[in-house]
Amino acid sequence: MFRIYDPFEIKPASQMSPNFHYKFVAPDPEIAPFVENIGMFHNPSDTAKEIVLMPDGRVDLFFMQSASEPFKVILIGLETIPEQREIPPHTLAFKVSFKPLATEYILQTSIADIFNSGKLLPEGFWDIDADDLTDFDAFHKKITQKITALLPAETDERKRLLFELIYASNGEMTVAELSEKVAWGSRQINRYFNMQFGLSLNAFCKILRFRASLQHIAKGRLFPELNFSDQNHFIKEIKKFSGAVPGELFKNKDDRFILLSVLKQQ
DSSP, X not given: OOOOOXXXXXXXXXXXXXXXXXXXXXXXXXXXXXXXXXXXEEEOSSSOEXXXXXXXXXXXXXXXXXXXXXXXXXXXXXXXXXXXXXXXXXXXXXXXXXXXXXXXXXXXXXXXXXXXXXXXXXXXXXXXXXXXXXXXXXXXXXXXXXXXXXXXXXXOHHHHHHHHHHHHTTTOSOHHHHHHHHTOOHHHHHHXXXXXXXXOHHHHHHHHHHHHHHHHHTTTXXXXXXXXXXXXXXXXXXXXXXXXXXXXXXXXXXXXXHHHHHHHTO
């Protein structure tokens, strides 16, 4: 049976409205190379919440249930297009947002087959069930222990350095520059990206540049601060990934863009 969840039990760090709650916490340092954050969202109301999900370069693992849907585990791959969704009434979800490298070393699977999509995972995945959705702190501890147990003894140094450089530059380094710095051929890098993640390195870098631009837009800076050729190029790229122009994103009517709501409060 679905449990009616009391949002005040988790003391959410922020909330977009009295009828929609969310919370995101940074991972423990030991798992930080593979995890961006651990979080939750909850729609306790009797109406659906309309949101727009934008590409952010993360791979999301959801544990969720609602009044109309049983507990399920969903893995969402990398995305390059915005998607409008509805969060059903009385929906509760805990999630782990992974960095892409985690798919190989923690999840131990390719996600190329779920590019711009997702898939249901088997019942009992990682020994998480509906009972674990009653206490966020306990979930955070349990999932951290699970990921820690799965940490690899070693990783490919080229891949580790590659992602370190991509994140440090907000995706603004060229494929040629990255290839030279990690001593790994650009063809081999793109083959790895396409086989493991379902997109090219260049496409992934553009997503990170878009995500970094959202931090500026959230603060009302509606002009390019990264490597865009001009204002028109900036607006075109922002609209491609979000479905909206920078001004519309900043206004964030009805808090539809969750990522913007989070960034505005940071």
